[in-house]
Amino acid sequence: MAKIKNDNSNKTEEKLIISSAPHLRSKWSVKRTMYLVILALMLPTAAGIYFFGFNAIFVILTSVIAAVATEYLVKLLRKKPFVMDGSAVITGLLLALTLPPTIPLWMAAIGSVFAIAIAKEAFGGLGHNIFNPALAGRAFLQLSFPAQMSVWIAPSGFAPDAVTSASPLSDAFEKIGSNPEIYRELLIGNINGSLGETSALLLLAGGILLIILRVIDWRTPVAFIGATALLSLVLGQDAVYQVLSGGLMIGAFFMATDYVTTPMTRTGKIVFGIGAGILTVTIRLYGGYPEGVCFAILLMNAATPLIERYTQPRPYGLGKK
Amino acid sequence: MSGFSKEFKKGIVISNPVFVLALSLCPVLAVTDTLDKALGMSGAFALVIIASNLIISLMRKMIPDVVRIPVFVIIIATFVSIVEMLFQAYIPAIYSALGIYLSLLAVNCLILGRAEAFASRNKVSDSLADALGMSVGFCLALILISFFRELLGKGGITVFGNELFTLPVLAENPISVFGMSMGAFLVMGLLIAFFKQIGVIKDV
Numbered sequence: 180m181a182k183i184k185n186d187n188s189n190k191t192e193e194k195l196i197i198s199s200a201p202h203l204r205s206k207w208s209v210k211r212t213m214y215l216v217i218l219a220l221m222l223p224t225a226a227g228i229y230f231f232g233f234n235a236i237f238v239i240l241t242s243v244i245a246a247v248a249t250e251y252l253v254k255l256l257r258k259k260p261f262v263m264d265g266s267a268v269i270t271g272l273l274l275a276l277t278l279p280p281t282i283p284l285w286m287a288a289i290g291s292v293f294a295i296a297i298a299k300e301a302f303g304g305l306g307h308n309i310f311n312p313a314l315a316g317r318a319f320l321q322l323s324f325p326a327q328m329s330v331w332i333a334p335s336g337f338a339p340d341a342v343t344s345a346s347p348l349s350d351a352f353e354k355i356g357s358n359p360e361i362y363r364e365l366l367i368g369n370i371n372g373s374l375g376e377t378s379a380l381l382l383l384a385g386g387i388l389l390i391i392l393r394v395i396d397w398r399t400p401v402a403f404i405g406a407t408a409l410l411s412l413v414l415g416q417d418a419v420y421q422v423l424s425g426g427l428m429i430g431a432f433f434m435a436t437d438y439v440t441t442p443m444t445r446t447g448k449i450v451f452g453i454g455a456g457i458l459t460v461t462i463r464l465y466g467g468y469p470e471g472v473c474f475a476i477l478l479m480n481a482a483t484p485l486i487e488r489y490t491q492p493r494p495y496g497l498g499k500k
Numbered sequence: 501m502s503g504f505s506k507e508f509k510k511g512i513v514i515s516n517p518v519f520v521l522a523l524s525l526c527p528v529l530a531v532t533d534t535l536d537k538a539l540g541m542s543g544a545f546a547l548v549i550i551a552s553n554l555i556i557s558l559m560r561k562m563i564p565d566v567v568r569i570p571v572f573v574i575i576i577a578t579f580v581s582i583v584e585m586l587f588q589a590y591i592p593a594i595y596s597a598l599g600i601y602l603s604l605l606a607v608n609c610l611i612l613g614r615a616e617a618f619a620s621r622n623k624v625s626d627s628l629a630d631a632l633g634m635s636v637g638f639c640l641a642l643i644l645i646s647f648f649r650e651l652l653g654k655g656g657i658t659v660f661g662n663e664l665f666t667l668p669v670l671a672e673n674p675i676s677v678f679g680m681s682m683g684a685f686l687v688m689g690l691l692i693a694f695f696k697q698i699g700v701i702k703d704v
Binding site for chain 1: 669677
């Protein structure tokens with residue numbers, strides 16, 4: 180039984196629709212899920228604002244406003260109803276959190292426009308997109324503006340002067356690796372990097388909150404981070420450093436767990452995580468970019484239909500082929 | 501000459517080789533990063549398709565059916581060689597910018613397609629009109645795509661060394677994705693979507 184609004188009449192009418200069983204009702208809705216994710220993202224967002232000050236606030240606001248405005252305009256063009264379900268806010272927020280704090284605001288806006296208009300709506304909107312919109316927007320910016328996308332400033336809060344330096348990932352590992360000091364800084368987030376990727380601890384807290392609330396499944400992040408750590412260890416790298424630095428935490432908890440672009444099946448989630456972990460380490464160590472999480476998840480997004488196909492659970496009672 | 505104008509017009513909008521038939525995408529996507537290269541490619545394409553359509557239509561009763569494709573390729577390749585030498589002699593800058601894609605016109609699916617589907621079955625005047633229409637349609641499509649790609653990917657428009665105009669912010673920070681092959685797909689897809697939206701291209 181469902182209630183439907185009749186838009187043709189001025190008065191809102193409720194129609195009864197008869198459908199077959201089971202008639203399950205749940206307090207879950209797209210909106211509720213989205214707002215819980217936004218709530219969890221507030222932790223790393225707060226850390227980003229604390230460490231990078233006004234830069235962070237402006238980049239986040241620009242990115243979110245551009246994403247929501249694009250969503251509204253595209254829905255208008257497609258003659259589809261605009262629903263404020265929070266998915267555009269998440270896309271804008273996630274995109275902002277993966278950007279360097281110094282990025283010119285118009286570039287952040289272009290990233291949001293690309294993420295919503297091309298990566299999401301051109302494929303049919305929420306639920307139909309193949310690639311994670313925020314990551315597609317980030318990849319677009321990375322390819323378009325390589326210079327501005329790799330300026331990393333040391334965190335200085337709201338202080339006016341900022342010091343530019345290399346991202347921890349692009350520094351030589353020998354120089355800073357295996358140093359307990361650096362682990363602490365990486366955990367807290369007091370280190371140069373993207374807006375919301377620096378504080379591993381708060382990202383972990385947000386991720387665990389979502390797992391406890393059953394918004395996301397634990398399998399993907401565990402497989403993703405586990406595969407990254409294991410492969411780093413096998414290849415003779417500092418596994419703790421590899422796990423805590425870069426965009427791995429935000430990617431594993433908030434991007435690789437996207438409902439739309441990653442597998443639905445339990446086995447599929449583990450396969451997705453392991454694949455993304457292997458690709459991340461491969462790109463970090465042997466690729467042309469210091470960070471591989473973004474491209475790793477996008478590549479695994481492309482493999483998602485294949486993973487789902489081979490990990491379909493067999494219905495009870497049906498024999499093996 | 502209603503037949504002539506009908507055959508001429510169809511190549512421009514109704515069956516535009518790029519936006520509707522979606523043929524010959526390899527050169528379209530590869531050479532449209534600047535307006536110069538797109539114009540050079542359009543010129544070469546027009547010369548080859550007009551000449552080969554004309555010859556093939558003239559010889560259509562002489563060509564044995566079983567070997568028609570090799571014969572078409574030989575005729576087309578002849579004109580491609582001529583055009584290549586002309587470009588190398590008179591506009592060497594464009595010749596080197598176009599690189600392999602000029603020679604690849606010899607196996608271009610659009611030119612071969614028009615030879616097989618049209619010129620070998622229709623009279624000379626219609627074949628000529630078909631080639632002219634396809635050339636105009638191809639040229640317009642390439643100019644449109646390359647205009648947006650150069651504007652966004654380079655931040656301004658430069659035609660044969662003359663700077664027409666530059667955009668204020670983009671000139672320093674061009675969106676370089678539009679200069680890459682990904683940008684070619686993006687611009688072409690968005691243009692097709694736009695033409696469908698305003699009703700120029702109809703769903704088949």
